[in-house]
Amino acid sequence: xxxxxxxMVFFLPAVLLLHWAGPRHRHWQNGVLAAASALFYFTWSxxxxxLLAVAIGISFGxxxxxxxxxxxxxxxxxxDSRRRNRRLIATGAVxxxxxxxxxxxxxxxxxxxxxxxxxxxxxPVSWPVLHLALxxxxxxxxxxxxxxxxxxxxxxxxxxxxxxxxGVFVAFFPQLIAGPIARAREQLPxxxxxxxxTSDAVAAGSREFLVxxxxxxxxxxWAAPHLVDPVFQSPLSFGAGAAxxxxxxxxxxxxxxxxxxxxxxxxxxxLFGIVLPVNFRHPYLSRSLAEFWRRWHISLNTWLFDYLFAxxxxxxxWFRGKTGPAFLLVFLVSGLxxxxxxxxxxxxxxxxxALWVHHAWDETFKGLCRRDRAWVARRRxxxxxxxxxxxxxxxxxxxxxxxxxxxxxxxGDLVRxxxxxxxxxxxxxGLGFQGAAALAFFLAYHVxxxxxxxxxxxxFDRLPAPVRGIAYGLWVxxxxxxxPLGAATFIYGQF
Amino acid sequence: MDRTELRRRIIDWLxxxxxxxxxxxxxxxxxxxxxxxxxxDSLGFVALIVWLEDLLHLTIDRKNINRENFDSMNxxxxxxxxxxxxxxx
Numbered sequence: 001x002x003x004x005x006x007x008m009v010f011f012l013p014a015v016l017l018l019h020w021a022g023p024r025h026r027h028w029q030n031g032v033l034a035a036a037s038a039l040f041y042f043t044w045s046x047x048x049x050x051l052l053a054v055a056i057g058i059s060f061g062x063x064x065x066x067x068x069x070x071x072x073x074x075x076x077x078x079x080d081s082r083r084r085n086r087r088l089i090a091t092g093a094v095x096x097x098x099x100x101x102x103x104x105x106x107x108x109x110x111x112x113x114x115x116x117x118x119x120x121x122x123x124p125v126s127w128p129v130l131h132l133a134l135x136x137x138x139x140x141x142x143x144x145x146x147x148x149x150x151x152x153x154x155x156x157x158x159x160x161x162x163x164x165x166x167g168v169f170v171a172f173f174p175q176l177i178a179g180p181i182a183r184a185r186e187q188l189p190x191x192x193x194x195x196x197x198t199s200d201a202v203a204a205g206s207r208e209f210l211v212x213x214x215x216x217x218x219x220x221x222w223a224a225p226h227l228v229d230p231v232f233q234s235p236l237s238f239g240a241g242a243a244x245x246x247x248x249x250x251x252x253x254x255x256x257x258x259x260x261x262x263x264x265x266x267x268x269x270x271l272f273g274i275v276l277p278v279n280f281r282h283p284y285l286s287r288s289l290a291e292f293w294r295r296w297h298i299s300l301n302t303w304l305f306d307y308l309f310a311x312x313x314x315x316x317x318w319f320r321g322k323t324g325p326a327f328l329l330v331f332l333v334s335g336l337x338x339x340x341x342x343x344x345x346x347x348x349x350x351x352x353x354a355l356w357v358h359h360a361w362d363e364t365f366k367g368l369c370r371r372d373r374a375w376v377a378r379r380r381x382x383x384x385x386x387x388x389x390x391x392x393x394x395x396x397x398x399x400x401x402x403x404x405x406x407x408x409x410x411x412g413d414l415v416r417x418x419x420x421x422x423x424x425x426x427x428x429x430g431l432g433f434q435g436a437a438a439l440a441f442f443l444a445y446h447v448x449x450x451x452x453x454x455x456x457x458x459x460f461d462r463l464p465a466p467v468r469g470i471a472y473g474l475w476v477x478x479x480x481x482x483x484p485l486g487a488a489t490f491i492y493g494q495f
Numbered sequence: 496m497d498r499t500e501l502r503r504r505i506i507d508w509l510x511x512x513x514x515x516x517x518x519x520x521x522x523x524x525x526x527x528x529x530x531x532x533x534x535x536d537s538l539g540f541v542a543l544i545v546w547l548e549d550l551l552h553l554t555i556d557r558k559n560i561n562r563e564n565f566d567s568m569n570x571x572x573x574x575x576x577x578x579x580x581x582x583x584x
Contacts, residue, residue: 154557290538305537311557314544321545323538369515376515 001043002177003209003264004217011036012268019272026194030164033172033272040173044136051135052171055100059145060166062093063152067159090153094146101142104132109340137176139337143303144170148184150307157184165191172274174265178258180279180299187276195273205270210475212263214441217483220256222438223249226429232404235414239424243417246427250404251397252442255284258297277302282449287389289351289358292396300337304330323359328352343402343411350399434482496551496579498572505571508546513539525568540565547571553578 001007015036022028042049069086071079111127118125148169151157160166169182169191231238231246238246262279269276283296293301312319312326319326328349335348368375378384405411416422431439447453460468496504502525509518513535522534529535535543543565544555555578564574 156558156561294536302537310537310541310560313541314548314555314560321542323542366512366515370511373515 001040020197024194030168033168034164037171037173041136048135056167056170058093058096059149060163062089063159065089066152090149093149097142097145101138106340140179140181141170143181151184160188174268178261180262180277181303190274201270205267208263209267212260215256215260219438219442220253222434223253228253235417236422237425238417238422240418240420242427250400286392287385289354289392292392324356327355347399347403528566530566
């Protein structure tokens with residue numbers, strides 16, 4: 001089951017009905033969401049529901065324990081001893097959560113990599129290979145729980161005392177497949193009180209769901225089979241134009257798939273009175289790599305920033321004040337988080353190095369600006385901004401090659417094909433009406449961010465409700481005709 | 496270091512690192528939000544924390560690194576003064 005699947009037509013109204021028609025009490029509402037989330041999880045990983053329950057139990061219990069050991073009012077040896085105990089509890093719980101992720105997601109990767117290294121050193125080894133099913137959303141639920149544990153340990157948020165509310169906070173079904181990664185301070189309070197439906201939330205949620213569904217099911221699911229998959233299956237059978245189209249198509253697919261699904265999750269959350277964190281803010285309009293990562297997968301990047309980058313660079317370790325090396329480490333972790341393959345590690349490393357270079361460039365430019373204010377104006381000039389935008393987007397596009405390619409061999413083949421070294425074949429399908437409409441929607445989604453776009457949306461919102469209703473109705477009918485049922489894939493679901 | 500001196504040092508730092516002579520004008524009042532006005536982004540806040548710790552020889556506890564303590568000139572000055580007066584980490 002997924003938010004973009006046909007089952008949702010029945011599942012979502014049923015859950016909404018139960019949620020809102022029952023007693024307006026948080027226990028009832030959270031109970032309905034917990035049952036729905038368990039059912040949703042069960043349809044993907046029926047044998048691993050217990051694992052999710054164990055992980056939630058560990059983080060909830062550790063949070064409770066930490067809360068029972070406050071530091072306030074203590075001093076001297078008593079405070080030191082309590083600090084030690086708190087560190088022990090937090091470290092143990094975080095390690096347990098990471099160990100669950102490690103065993104289920106990375107055990108095969110690390111054992112295979114180690115045996116390859118030993119083989120290369122002339123020490124052949126043979127050990128059983130683990131083929132474990134990847135539990136649904138484990139990368140997301142682990143980060144949610146680790147973030148919660150650190151917040152409670154640092155005393156930035158009180159521990160949750162309601163297991164039902166906590167369980168839904170970790171595993172709310174719209175965020176299970178592809179996030180966003182919920183944060184304790186913003187999300188937990190919403191589950192700890194009864195929610196009331198408002199017409200504004202229903203309207204905003206419905207629109208987010210519709211826009212997200214269009215990006216996901218109409219744009220991304222069209223681009224995948226028509227542009228991306230054929231090219232990445234055998235790059236060298238295509239000409240340069242087709243190879244470039246395949247790569248550009250993947251940029252469209254990746255954004256549509258992930259930003260679309262995130263937007264659907266936000267919309268569904270709002271229908272239940274829950275405001276989930278925004279995950280994308282038009283990253284393809286970014287004018288620097290640092291800006292790009294503040295706009296793409298925001299909930300992951302803010303997580304990595306708050307719980308890895310900031311502690312590293314403000315702590316007392318070697319990384320203190322060393323922004324560049326910290327970027328590299330954080331993005332290597334981000335690459336590995338995306339998947340247990342060396343192509344993802346390479347992708348993360350490329351972004352880490354690029355951010356390091358960008359930071360060094362920034363520092364150099366600051367030196368110029370200090371000496372001569374004219375450099376400040378140069379940096380704000382149109383040619384500088386345009387060059388910066390182009391460099392950022394082209395770099396991201398090129399890093400998508402190892403991100404999408406199944407191995408480095410295919411990645412190299414695609415680069416050769418893009419340079420004209422392929423057999424010269426064309427893509428099997430033309431753009432057609434649906435392709436043109438999908439790309440037009442993708443462009444319109446970005447133009448909507450501009451001033452004229454915002455003006456047009458404002459005008460639409462001021463139209464009489466029946467007119468807007470008819471427009472939305474026609475949009476739904478259009479999607480019902482053109483969206484292929486049952487063809488959906490979830491790129492970020494596999495992470 | 497008194498409040499006026501610390502304020503001057505922060506403005507100098509903002510000028511030196513990000514705003515090159517325009518910090519005073521850009522902050523738009525000592526109660527205005529640094530984040531909302533684009534005075535600092537998340538990386539800038541991290542750099543500010545490290546700079547303040549090194550300048551004043553203090554350690555800022557993670558629980559106190561938040562918008563409530565660092566998102567405007569007055570918030571920073573209040574927090575630092577409280578710390579220098581021997582308040583909570």
